[in-house]
Amino acid sequence: MPDRYTERSADVLIVGAGIAGLSLAIALSKSDCHVVVIDGADRPKPVNAGVALNDWDLRVSALTPTSIRFLESLGVWQRIPSERTAPYQAMCVWDADGTGRITFNAEDVAAPCLGHIVENRQTVQALLECAEACSGVELRWQSALESLSRKPDGWSIDCAGDQRLSAQLVVAADGARSKVRQLTAQPTRDWDYHQSAIVGTVALSSPHQATCWQAFLSTGPLALLPLPDPSKVALVWSLDVQEHSGVAALSDTAFIEALNQALGPLAPHAEAVGTRVSFPLKQSHAIDYVDDALVLVADAAHSIHPLAGQGINLGLSDVRILAQELLAGCAGGLTVSSPVSLKRYQRQRKSENLAMMAAMEGFKRGFGSPHPAAVILRNIGLNMVERQPLLKRWFMRQAIS
Numbered sequence: 439m440p441d442r443y444t445e446r447s448a449d450v451l452i453v454g455a456g457i458a459g460l461s462l463a464i465a466l467s468k469s470d471c472h473v474v475v476i477d478g479a480d481r482p483k484p485v486n487a488g489v490a491l492n493d494w495d496l497r498v499s500a501l502t503p504t505s506i507r508f509l510e511s512l513g514v515w516q517r518i519p520s521e522r523t524a525p526y527q528a529m530c531v532w533d534a535d536g537t538g539r540i541t542f543n544a545e546d547v548a549a550p551c552l553g554h555i556v557e558n559r560q561t562v563q564a565l566l567e568c569a570e571a572c573s574g575v576e577l578r579w580q581s582a583l584e585s586l587s588r589k590p591d592g593w594s595i596d597c598a599g600d601q602r603l604s605a606q607l608v609v610a611a612d613g614a615r616s617k618v619r620q621l622t623a624q625p626t627r628d629w630d631y632h633q634s635a636i637v638g639t640v641a642l643s644s645p646h647q648a649t650c651w652q653a654f655l656s657t658g659p660l661a662l663l664p665l666p667d668p669s670k671v672a673l674v675w676s677l678d679v680q681e682h683s684g685v686a687a688l689s690d691t692a693f694i695e696a697l698n699q700a701l702g703p704l705a706p707h708a709e710a711v712g713t714r715v716s717f718p719l720k721q722s723h724a725i726d727y728v729d730d731a732l733v734l735v736a737d738a739a740h741s742i743h744p745l746a747g748q749g750i751n752l753g754l755s756d757v758r759i760l761a762q763e764l765l766a767g768c769a770g771g772l773t774v775s776s777p778v779s780l781k782r783y784q785r786q787r788k789s790e791n792l793a794m795m796a797a798m799e800g801f802k803r804g805f806g807s808p809h810p811a812a813v814i815l816r817n818i819g820l821n822m823v824e825r826q827p828l829l830k831r832w833f834m835r836q837a838i839s
C-alpha cells in the first residue's frame with residue numbers, strides 16, 4: 439500500500455506555537471539547527487489595536503522583569519507596541535474575610551515597576567514576526583500532531599495534512615493538555631482545584647492606579663490586572679465549581695453587582711464587563727521533564743493556579759534554560775538531543791517550578807479555608823508582613839525575579 443505521508447526532516451521539532459514554542463524556536467535560531475514548529479491551529483490573525491471593552495484579549499499575562507529581559511534578548515519585547523503594555527507600580531493584596539492587607543510598591547525595591555501586563559496575543563504576534571524572520575525556523579499551521587514513534591536516530595512524527603516529519607529531538611510546548619505527553623505516556627502528578635476562572639475585561643468608574651488588585655475570598659482569589667487604558671482592567675476570578683456556575687450565568691448587570699460585592703471597598707469600583715469566558719483550573723506537574731530525545735517545557739511540563747500570575751513566567755524560564763543548555767551542548771560537540779544537555783535543563787528547572795507550585799498550593803489552601811482560626815492566622819500574617827520592611831522587600835524580590 440502506498441504511504442500517504444511525505445517526509446521532511448528537522449533537527450528539533452517543537453510541537454506548539456504558543457509563547458513557549460515560538461520563543462524557543464527563536465532562541466535556537468542562533469545555532470545551525472533546522473527547527474520546525476507545528477501547531478494545530480491557523481496562523482493567528484494580525485491583532486486588534488482597538489480600546490473598546492471587547493477589543494482587549496481575554497488572556498493577559500503579568501510578565502516579570504526577568505521574562506521581559508529574556509524577550510528583549512530575543513528581539514521580541516521591542517516589537518510589542520508600548521501603548522499595549524501596562525507597567526504596574528504596585529500590588530495590593532487583601533483577605534476579603536478579614537482585615538489583613540498588604541501593598542507592594544516598586545519604589546520600595548527601587549525598581550521602575552514590578553512588571554508589565556500584556557495581552558497574550560500581542561506577545562504571540564511579536565514572537566511570530568521574529569520567528570518568521572529567522573532563516574533556520576520553519577512554522578507549519580493546521581498541522582496538529584497525530585502520532586509519533588521512536589526511531590534509532592530520533593522520532594518519526596505524523597501530523598494533520600498527511601505530513602510526516604523526522605526529528606532528532608522533540609519538544610513538547612503544546613500546553614497543559616499536551617498530546618506529546620499523552621502519546622509518550624509521560625506520568626504527571628495532578629491536583630484538581632475544583633475551581634474555574636472567569637476572565638473578561640472590566641471598565642472601572644475610577645482609574646486602576648497602575649496597581650494589580652487581588653482579593654482572597656474563601657471561594658477563591660479574584661484579581662484585577664491593569665490594562666494600558668487607566669479605566670480598564672483584566673479580570674481573573676477563580677471560583678469553586680459550585681459557586682462558579684451561578685456567577686458565570688449572571689446577567690452583565692448582576693455580574694457587576696456580585697463583582698463589586700466580592701471586591702469590597704478597597705478596590706476601584708467596576709462599572710461594566712465585556713465578553714466573559716471560563717477556564718477550568720488544574721495544577722499538573724510532569725514527574726520527568728525529559729526522556730529519550732524528548733523534552734517538555736512550560737505548561738506541557740507544569741500548569742499552575744493563576745493566582746500568582748506565574749504560569750508563563752515559569753514557562754519562559756524553562757525556555758531560556760533549555761535553549762542555553764542545548765546551545766552550549768552543541769557548541770561543545772554534543773548532539774542536539776544529548777541526554778547530558780536535557781538533564782542539565784531538568785535539574786535547573788524542576789526544583790524551582792516545584793517550589794512555586796508548592797507555594798501556590800499553600801496559598802490556595804490557607805486562603806481557601808473559612809475556618810475562623812485560619813482566617814485570623816492569615817490576617818495576622820498579612821498585617822505582619824506589611825509592617826516588616828525587610829520581610830516585605832524579600833517577598834517583592836521573589837515576585838519580580
Ligand SMILES: Cc1cc2nc3c(=O)[nH]c(=O)nc-3n(C[C@H](O)[C@H](O)[C@H](O)COP(=O)(O)OP(=O)(O)OC[C@H]3O[C@@H](n4cnc5c(N)ncnc54)[C@H](O)[C@@H]3O)c2cc1C
Nearest residue numbers: 454456457458477478500582583612613736737747749750
Ligand atoms: C485563567 C488563566 C489566567 C492566567 N493568567 C496568567 C498570568 O497572569 N500570568 C502568567 O504568567 N500566566 C497566566 N496563565 C497561564 C498562561 O496562560 C500559560 O502558562 C501559558 O499560556 C502557557 O503557554 P504555552 O506556550 O506553554 O502553552 P499554550 O499557550 O497553551 O500554547 C500551546 C500551543 O500548542 C498548540 N497545540 C496544542 N495541541 C497541539 C497538537 N496536538 N498539535 C500541534 N499543536 C498543538 C496550541 O494550538 C497552542 O498554540 C493563566 C492561565 C489561565 C487559565
